[in-house]
Amino acid sequence: MRIGVVTFPGSLDDRDAQRAVRLAGGEPVPLWHGSHDLEGVDAIVLPGGFSYGDYLRCGAIAARSPIMSEVIDAANAGLPVLGICNGFQILVEAHLLPGGLIRNDHGSFVCRDQVLRVENASTAWTNGFAEGQEITIPLKNGEGGFIASAEDLKRLEGEGLVAFRYVGVNPNGSLDDIAGLTNPRGNVVGLMPHPEHASEPGFGPDTPAAMRSGVDGLTFFTSVLAHRMAAA
């Protein structure tokens, strides 16, 4: 299975996402923002970072870059797309997911090991989790506060489109503790925390078992591989 990872100018966690794909058993395919070619990949990751310096609004310029027109079409046709952090912001700016992401309520960038609850375990990227499962994924952002209109929020909650919720601490003032969303079809998922940083033993978050041993994030990538295998 070939999973594309898009590099925009200012992408930072693109190589980490590629590594996570590899660790999950997939083949990472680097994709370039200025190209219109998705190279026939089976799924796409929009990685974290500060694409285009996050000028204007986080993700706003990247959402209008050449490759995104292909990504949007492919997503609408059902191709699995995962947006991580800046990637989530890009998905929102591209209207593939609703709402917006604003400056953290406390005003500072925050890097922490964050507990999440998986609220929807039936998407392309979460089918390896159990619904209600609590997982620990590193979070690192300055603009991760999720907002949405009351109407959108009601729809998201009502239709089960909240994919992840912050547990214990709401690290950025997100409404309803929302950490991540899915589209109704379940192929497009976006979240602020970074699953690729909880994918390799020794380099993930601390767990009660051992330091830096957390690999809950790997399940995102094994989930999409399983999803595509099932479809194939």
Next chain:
Amino acid sequence: MSTPVVDSVSNAAATPGKEQPYEALGLKPDEYARIRELLGRRPTSGELAMYSVMWSEHCSYKSSKVHLRQFGQKVSPEMTKNLMVGMGENAGVVDIGEGWAVTFKIESHNHPSYIEPFQGAATGVGGIVRDIISMGARPVAVMDALRFGALGDPDTARVVHGVVGGISFYGNCLGLPNIGGETRFDPVYQANPLVNALAVGVLRHEDLHLANARGVGNKVVLFGARTGGDGIGGASILASDTFSEGGPTKRPAVQVGDPFAEKVLIECCLELFAGGLVEGIQDLGAAGISCATSELASNGDGGMRISLDEVLLRDPTLTAEEILMSESQERMMAIVQPSKLEGFLAVTKKWDVETSVLGEVTDTGRLVIDWRGETIVDVDPRTVAVDGPVYERPVAYPAWLDQMQENSAATLPRPADGAGLRKDLLHLVNSANIADTSWVTSQYDKYVLGNTALSYPDDGGMVRVDERSGLGFALATDANGRYCYLDPYAGAQLALAEAYRNVAVTGATPVAVSDCLNFGSPENPEVMWQFSRAVEGLADGCLALGIPVTGGNVSFYNQTGDVPIHPTPVVAVLGTIDDVGRRVPSGWQDAGDNLYLLGATALELDGSAWAGVVHGHLGGRPPAVDLGREKALAGLLAAGAHEGLFNAAHDLSDGGLGVALVEGCLRFGVGARIFLDELLERDGIDLATALFSETGGRAIVAVPREEDVKFTRLCEGRGYPVLRIGVTDAGPASGAALDVQGAFSIPLDELGAAHRAPLREAFGA
């Protein structure tokens, strides 16, 4: 607006009597006379701009050079065997094996960070990262050593919020993990914070690049951000000299950073290196184009001719002098073969990095710069970049020092009962310099790049270099200004010893040093004495430990009013480890491990955290230095880590054993039961001394029971003092505590709250 007069070389020759504002540019009358002598005429205003900034203390090291030479002289074969590039280049390069090399350097950005904390600190990170790229390396991590005024002072919060915000903004946006550093508070830094930024990069041996302009006819290429009016400083004086009313207004003397531009520049440079498209490269930092051209030319074939008209400008009204001196960030200068220019431009275009060819390398021995059809600079580049003035500043033994050293902390009342000891320990844990600094570090990305094996709050940061073999490096920075104030020679060695020990406890083997020497005014003979003693101590110390200084930086004129800061030589030690999977954290992870204290403890409370925090005392002589002992301890720790004997290892320094035990417990929330009777008897000390003395050469290790025999044998074999002082006890769920038997018990919840409070209360949750 009148037309600017171009002060060309011929104009300078024709107008020898023209008055020039050399003093306003920081040049002394004899320095100006020397420039006239070198040129055989008065300098043009462009030449004056170049000389003034390149002969400044910051660029020329004119006061420190005679002392820094020791780092090159006190060298053993052991120190040079893995050194690929030593002092004098943008950053030192160390061979770490398997075809890999590491380059690292620490540099100050103190004064800009007081004036404009956010941009000052941000561009400090940007500048040091470009030094690393210049060596041909991919930057892989940053650290920072920070010193601020008193925690409670309102201005401290302004500076802290700005500096931490700036480092967070720039470093996070570059995608470099911040793996550690220091945050200290002391009134001596009130109007003069220290912001020392460290960057580290990795490269394959064959990718090494140097800053030299070789090959006559090769192109001189400027790329990156456009040149603007920021960071000009003194050049505005020249501007006002050549412009009348309506000319450019005064521009900020502090540069403004754009980390996005730098991130793109990093990737662009790495692609240029990979394509073999660059002969020589230099970043543009202090003194901008003046520095880059004169250094590249000096280090190469000796000549260069460029046209300033080709420089892409952000502001077309800039004068030639301003263009020469501009410190606009995110710019690089490369030397490129004509046949490779097309390939070079294709890469910079791919990354949308603006590029212009300024001129070419010559063999004339002259650096010639043209502007608007006139030659405005014609100098021997070595006189600008290499052969600047050198001063033997007077030194004087400080008049106050003897009295200070007689005032020992040994006479302060020490608590003898459990309640008093408990109170003092909590007081320490709740003090500014021992408190938890996660308020700072949680604003930094430690995960990006996916290779961080250790980071704050462990004693050193550690990064994996090779994903297959696990090869990696560790880094720690340390300095104790209080020790250096009492004895700069010993203080510098203690900083070295602590950084060395902090690397050793992670399981890595120390191999190299970079230093950032922060002092008061070199024109104050007592400060110059402190500086000379600290450099001597550091050079002697490195020789004794067998690890070379590979580069660094000197920052003078750090003072609040007329009062110089404590001498603060920040020492960064780099270590290597053949597999980061064997790394050792600084706190215990499991209940039931034996805790051993390595090293002996003496009554050494002078300059200690206990004396400062509990008694407001600073006097006496710092702990004795024994570098042979440090080397033996590091050898033991490396051997133990290699055999997997440790679940934790933690260095003893500020606050002594007491604070080390607290930190060991809080790291993972696992308690400890400690019994010190045997230690008191063996070392002939009281309980307060056992807990708070800062004797060097000590560490605590947590050894799983099944490794006990092996560990004991290891210590016996090496003849290092060792004593079992307790066991780890109970995890987070079961009301864990630090229990010093026969004295006191403190629940970890209480310790944690005291530890977390100071920074959060001062700067907000």
